[in-house]
Every structure is written in C-alpha cells, then in structure tokens.
Amino acid sequence: MLWALALIPLAIAFLPAGLPAPTAVWIAFVGAAVTALTYRVKAAVDAKGVTIRFGLLGFPWRHIALADIHEATTRELATLRDGGLGLRFDPVTGTTAYKVRGGPALALALANGRTVLVSVDDPETGAGLVNDLIAQRVTRIA
Structure with a gap:
C-alpha cells in the first residue's frame, strides 16, 4: 500500500x-x-526490554526498559483508525502507535499508565516473552 x-x-x-x-x-x-x-516496523524483545525500529535503516527507534513495562497483550488495529499509519501519538490517552498496517499488534502497558502499540506479524509470541521476562524479574526480586 x-x-x-x-x-x-x-x-x-x-x-x-x-x-x-x-x-x-x-x-x-x-x-x-x-x-x-x-515501510516496516520490527520489535525485538530481550532481557533488557523491547526495542522498536522503523523502516529499512531502523530509524527512528525506541527502547523500552523491562522495568518500565507493566504488562504485554495483543490488540487488533484498524488501518486508518487512531490517526492512520506511521508513528502516532494520542495525547489524550497517552498511546503511542508504531503502525505500518492494520491487523495484530503488540500492546505494551507501561508502568506510567501509557500504552505503546506496535503492528507486528506475531504479537502473541512477543507478548508472551515480555510477560515471562516480567514474571522472572518479579520472582528474582521476591
């Protein structure tokens, strides 16, 4: 498109x-x-957090530390809703969306109450990995 x-x-x-x-x-x-x-967005999950990269050169990019993430889920995004495609920020809800298409997205609920949405191919795997890493962090602290 x-x-x-x-x-x-x-x-x-x-x-x-x-x-x-x-x-x-x-x-x-x-x-x-x-x-x-x-034209594309990639989200990489590791023990330090989630790194989101846009396009061919991976710029702009954003790293969200694991300590700043409260929970990861999935959400279905519409192509033109929520401001359309691209890097979008909604000041009313505090939602930042990295969208290159409609469809499944990784939804990160941050500790500060904001939400980050990333349109990726397999958000279930990413959400599960983030939640497992959060659970490991909580288990180690307790």
Missing part, C-alpha cells in the same frame, strides 16, 4: 494537465525514499 505513494505522482504526470515530468520524478523519488525508510 505504501509503495503507491511513489506511483501517484507519476500517474499525475501523465495526465494532460499534470505535473511536469521532472517534478513528478522528483516527487516520486522522495516518496520512494520515505516509503523505504518507513
């Missing part, structure tokens, strides 16, 4: 009253670069 961003200016350029060809090519190039940098 995001690759359409690069193709739309080219389609406009071929319309009789469209953009000049060099302008359309430039817009398509910028659209393709933005798409390549943001």
Whole structure:
C-alpha cells in the first residue's frame, strides 16, 4: 500500500494537465525514499526490554526498559483508525502507535499508565516473552 505513494505522482504526470515530468520524478523519488525508510516496523524483545525500529535503516527507534513495562497483550488495529499509519501519538490517552498496517499488534502497558502499540506479524509470541521476562524479574526480586 505504501509503495503507491511513489506511483501517484507519476500517474499525475501523465495526465494532460499534470505535473511536469521532472517534478513528478522528483516527487516520486522522495516518496520512494520515505516509503523505504518507513515501510516496516520490527520489535525485538530481550532481557533488557523491547526495542522498536522503523523502516529499512531502523530509524527512528525506541527502547523500552523491562522495568518500565507493566504488562504485554495483543490488540487488533484498524488501518486508518487512531490517526492512520506511521508513528502516532494520542495525547489524550497517552498511546503511542508504531503502525505500518492494520491487523495484530503488540500492546505494551507501561508502568506510567501509557500504552505503546506496535503492528507486528506475531504479537502473541512477543507478548508472551515480555510477560515471562516480567514474571522472572518479579520472582528474582521476591
């Protein structure tokens, strides 16, 4: 779906009253670069926490320490609800969403009451791993 961003200016350029060809090519190039940098999101879970990386270069990225996570669950995200695709923040609910598509997402409930959503392919495995690591931390402390 995001690759359409690069193709739309080219389609406009071929319309009789469209953009000049060099302008359309430039817009398509910028659209393709933005798409390549943001077309996927990855979440890696380890004993230190969860690291979220965007796009081809993994930037922007965010690390959430395990001590800051209260619980991990899964949630179904709609493609255009909650502000659409991309990196989204809702100041009312305190929810940050890393979305590249609708569908299953990893939902991290943070200790400060905020929520982080990440659209990934297998959020159940990630949520289970985060919850197991939290349980191990609590067991070691007690």
